[in-house]
Amino acid sequence: MEAITCNGSVDSLPIFYLMGIPSLPKSLLLPIFFVFLLLYLLILVGNALILLAMVEEPSLHKPMYFFLTNLSNLDLLFTTTTIPKILSLLLLGDHFLSFPACFLQMYLFHSFSCSKAFILVVMAYVRYVAICCPLHYPVHMTPQTNVALAASSWLIALLLPIPAVVQTSQMAFDNTGHIYHCFCDHLAVVQASCSDTMPQTLMGFCIAMVVSFLPLLLLLLSYACILASVLCMNSQEGHSKAFSTCSSHLMVVGTYYSSIAIAYVSYKADLPLYFHIMGNVVYAILTPVLNPLIYTL
Structure with missing residues (x-):
């Protein structure tokens, strides 16, 4: 497997160096590591308990809770694509990521993010049917329909990021590409390239509009x-x-889109780089932490 380097030659695959949060004092690395570790453990335990309750309690075998299990699974997968690497970076200084690992992380992160947005829409539709058409609810929300809606959300989300990921992987990079982020976010990887970044930035923006707005x-x-x-x-x-x-x-939707707004404002506003990085980290960790608390309460 080969890649294009910045001098135009075809060479072996580059590796990526995650810069993390460049302005963060080293004295804060360990405290932030423990904060992130605690949040990650809360995500794992909270969502695992929700899944266990859904399986063990027959009264929860309903469409609304079926889609909640999908949301909990997504939160587990979504955070596991990024947080372990962030923890390794903070504790061990493990900044390096191979070319395939970086693009796999990028693909999974954006796929699970898309799927989460679609599942939230499906959950809103379930509530619409339950409240506006209660007599038709058993007819519309059959187990087959529920599985079809969930499978469609996952499948579309798995397919949607593929063009952006493939085209980004064909850009030219230095032998060691420096990514100013804690993980391989699409825009951060594009900005690490020495190719023309405008087409990929525009594609990423268009996909973000589709899966957010x-x-x-x-x-x-x-x-x-x-x-x-x-x-x-x-x-x-x-x-x-x-x-x-x-x-x-509504609370889950509110926290989800609030975290997106924070990430978007931190990128578009004239703010230091670390604000943009922290905005994306908040997006990656805020709703997975809050979702189990909201639904269990």
């Missing part, structure tokens, strides 16, 4: 219909049931 519009549409249906209810009990059905999902 399109699902957000569908979520807003679902909840607009739910709100209209709730306002037509005369009973206080109906209002309470609708609120209990949607509250946890």
